[in-house]
Amino acid sequence: MTILIKGARPYGEDAVDVLVSDGVIAAIGEDLSTTAETVDAGGLVLLPGLVDLHTHLREPGREDTETVLTGSRAAALGGYTAVHAMANTDPVADTAGVVEQVWRLGSDAGLVDVVPVGAVTVGLGGERLAELGAMADSAARVRVFSDDGKCVADPALMRRALEYTKALDGVVAQHAEEPRLTVGAQMHEGERSARLGLTGWPAVAEEAIIARDVLLAEHVGARLHVCHVSTAGSVELIRWAKSRGVQVTAEVTPHHLLLTDAQAEGYDATFKVNPPLRTAEDVAALRGGLADGTIDAVATDHAPHAAEDKECEWSAARPGMLGLEQALSVVVDTMVDTGLMTWREVADRMSVRPAAIGRLAGHGRPLEVGEPANLVLVDPGARAVVDPVALASKSRNSPYAGRELPARVVHVLLRGELSVRDGKVQK
Numbered sequence: 140m141t142i143l144i145k146g147a148r149p150y151g152e153d154a155v156d157v158l159v160s161d162g163v164i165a166a167i168g169e170d171l172s173t174t175a176e177t178v179d180a181g182g183l184v185l186l187p188g189l190v191d192l193h194t195h196l197r198e199p200g201r202e203d204t205e206t207v208l209t210g211s212r213a214a215a216l217g218g219y220t221a222v223h224a225m226a227n228t229d230p231v232a233d234t235a236g237v238v239e240q241v242w243r244l245g246s247d248a249g250l251v252d253v254v255p256v257g258a259v260t261v262g263l264g265g266e267r268l269a270e271l272g273a274m275a276d277s278a279a280r281v282r283v284f285s286d287d288g289k290c291v292a293d294p295a296l297m298r299r300a301l302e303y304t305k306a307l308d309g310v311v312a313q314h315a316e317e318p319r320l321t322v323g324a325q326m327h328e329g330e331r332s333a334r335l336g337l338t339g340w341p342a343v344a345e346e347a348i349i350a351r352d353v354l355l356a357e358h359v360g361a362r363l364h365v366c367h368v369s370t371a372g373s374v375e376l377i378r379w380a381k382s383r384g385v386q387v388t389a390e391v392t393p394h395h396l397l398l399t400d401a402q403a404e405g406y407d408a409t410f411k412v413n414p415p416l417r418t419a420e421d422v423a424a425l426r427g428g429l430a431d432g433t434i435d436a437v438a439t440d441h442a443p444h445a446a447e448d449k450e451c452e453w454s455a456a457r458p459g460m461l462g463l464e465q466a467l468s469v470v471v472d473t474m475v476d477t478g479l480m481t482w483r484e485v486a487d488r489m490s491v492r493p494a495a496i497g498r499l500a501g502h503g504r505p506l507e508v509g510e511p512a513n514l515v516l517v518d519p520g521a522r523a524v525v526d527p528v529a530l531a532s533k534s535r536n537s538p539y540a541g542r543e544l545p546a547r548v549v550h551v552l553l554r555g556e557l558s559v560r561d562g563k564v565q566k
């Protein structure tokens with residue numbers, strides 16, 4: 140299959156034509172021509188396909204809220220060509236059998252590469268290590284291990300997990316939350332939580348685990364990845380650890396780059412999330428950390444939930460928000476349109492580095508001849524109001540409902556074939 144992309148702007152720079160053939164970039168130049176299919180990309184920004192380190196696809200177990208197929212559609216529409224599917228499914232993805240099941244479902248859907256994350260501990264129980272080696276050796280080739288939703292709180296167990304994943308060239312992705320400090324927590328701990336009468340989730344509960352884990356990673360000589368960093372103090376700790384040479388990487392979510400704890404004022408549980416939305420000072424520090432590379436990646440923490448688990452009293456609601464379809468728009472809004480990051484840096488934080496952290500071959504590659512044609516074309520000038528009813532996700536818990544955001548994903552290619560064309564999924 141051959142496709143000629145006419146007039147695209149790689150990383151937002153000068154327009155070129157890009158010829159894609161047999162799954163790879165076959166030529167880049169001016170005035171290329173072909174007898175094959177042509178895609179008019181005049182004015183569109185061309186980036187490597189986005190890679191998400193943190194997606195909840197809910198299958199197996201909660202197919203009423205998302206499936207691998209509906210989540211793959213949402214991911215493709217968001218500009219992604221690969222997503223990591225978190226392990227907190229039912230059953231938990233803690234064996235070779237479950238990760239292979241998720242991997243096969245992704246392969247059958249065929250819209251993005253669905254990369255299963257393996258659980259660190261059996262059943263996310265935090266007591267015994269799962270079969271990390273068997274998951275790494277499976278057809279799913281698991282390299283990212285996480286109990287996300289829960290923290291690997293026991294330091295001895297965390298140390299052993301780091302030792303095992305080091306031997307597997309893998310990484311532990313830690314949900315940093317000291318559980319003894321967040322019992323009953325509902326929102327960011329501060330003046331606002333006190334006034335609203337909601338139990339606080341203090342910044343120190345995240346920072347204490349990050350401080351411990353970067354020291355453990357240094358001691359073991361292993362890689363550590365920190366999920367959804369949410370506080371200014373966490374950014375400082377990671378900056379310090381990197382300056383010491385610790386092999387630590389970190390991600391931030393789109394919602395933590397845009398929204399603050401002020402969203403809790405209306406008690407609309409759409410805005411309940413774990414870790415919680417923080418202060419404007421934290422948002423500024425997260426943007427700064429992403430811009431200077433202290434935070435390596437944007438990861439969605441896409442977390443679909445049923446209406447009955449969100450349209451209820453705040454304290455009874457489940458934490459989590461949709462993210463896949465609006466992630467790039469939020470990053471453009473908060474980082475590009477503000478002058479904090481270039482398009483090349485967007486490619487770095489949303490494709491290159493997450494692919495490297497996940498050890499994904501074929502993703503996050505340079506826009507060069509011979510490289511796999513995993514590509515996204517974005518209209519930077521388009522603006523649209525987010526309508527949750529129009530989303531491809533099976534759930535509707537978008538924190539961006541009614542918000543106008545910039546940038547529209549127009550076309551996406553997975554290994555040289557259009558998974559999204561003119562903003563429409565092709566399967």
Ligand SMILES: [Zn+2]
Pocket residue numbers: 287288289314366367413414
């Ligand atoms: Zn988490």
